[in-house]
C-alpha cells in the first residue's frame with residue numbers, strides 16, 4: 001500500500017482573514033498498488049474533538065463569510081480538480097477549479113478523478129438520450145455548469161448549504177456559464193423534510209416529468225441514516241423514467257475507522273445501497289471502486305468493470321469505497 005495523499009492545513013490565504021481551527025487535522029490515504037485489485041483503505045484520518053466548530057471566516061466578494069468543515073470539503077474537491085486539470089493526460093479540465101478551491105488542499109486524485117469522470121460520463125450518456133436537467137446534491141464547489149459543453153441546453157440545479165453559496169457565488173460572478181440555466185438552492189439536508197426539499201426543487205423550476213442526472217458526489221458519508229433515507233426519498237420522488245443517480249459511499253464497516261475530513265466526520269455508510277435505492281422502478285448497481293473502476297490515462301477515460309457487483313455479502317466486514325448508480329426504469 002502506498003501513501004498517496006497527506007495534507008495538513010496550517011496556513012491562511014489573503015482571502016482568509018481569520019481561521020478558527022480548534023484542532024489540526026492530518027489525513028492520509030493509502031490506495032492499492034497500481035493495477036492491484038485489492039480494497040482501498042483510508043487510514044489515519046484524525047477526528048477533531050469538536051468537528052462542527054471548525055469554522056473558517058473569510059472574505060468572499062467583499063463580504064464576511066463563515067464556512068464550516070462540511071462546506072470546506074467542497075473546496076478540497078475543487079483543489080483536486082484543479083490539479084487534475086493541469087495534467088496533459090487529464091480526464092477532465094476545470095478552468096475555474098483553482099478559483100473556487102481557494103487555499104484548500106486536494107481531496108485526493110484517487111477518489112476525485114474517477115468520481116468526477118464517472119459523473120461527467122453519465123451526463124454525456126443522458127445528454128445523448130435527451131436529458132436536460134442536472135441536479136447536484138451537495139454541489140460544493142462543483143463547476144460543471146461552467147465547464148461542460150454538453151450542458152449547453154440543460155438546467156443545472158446546485159443544492160448545498162447556504163454558506164457554500166456565500167463563498168462560491170462571488171467567486172464565480174464574472175464567469176460565463178456553459179449551460180442554459182444555473183439555479184442555486186440553499187438547503188441543509190439534516191433539517192429538510194422530504195416534502196420541503198421536493199417543494200424547493202419544484203419552486204426552483206425542476207421538471208418532474210423530464211429525465212435528470214442526479215449526482216450526490218462526496219455527500220452520503222456526511223449524512224446519517226435517516227437523513228440519507230430522506231434525501232433518497234426526495235430523489236426517487238423527483239426522478240422521471242430515464243433518470244440516473246450516481247453517488248460514492250463507504251461500507252458500514254468503514255464507519256468504525258472514525259474518519260473525518262478537515263473536521264467533518266463520516267457518519268453514513270451501508271453495505272446495502274441497492275436496498276436503500278430499491279424502491280420500485282429503480283435499478284441499482286453497486287461497485288467496489290478500487291476493484292471495478294480504473295483510470296485509463298492512456299485513453300483519458302475510465303475502465304468500468306461491471307461483471308462483479310459489490311453485493312452486501314462481498315462488502316460485509318470490509319472497508320470499501322463504493323460507486324452507486326441507480327437508474328429509474
Ligand SMILES: C[S@@+](CC[C@H](N)C(=O)[O-])C[C@H]1O[C@@H](n2cnc3c(N)ncnc32)[C@H](O)[C@@H]1O
Pocket residue numbers: 070071072073074077078137138139140141142159160161164187188189190216217218219222223
Ligand atoms: C465533499 S464535498 C463534495 C462537493 C461536490 N459534490 C464535489 O464533488 O466537488 C461535500 C458537500 O456536501 C455538502 N453537505 C454536507 N452536508 C450537507 C448537508 N447536511 N446539507 C447540505 N449540504 C451538505 C457540503 O457543504 C459540501 O459542499
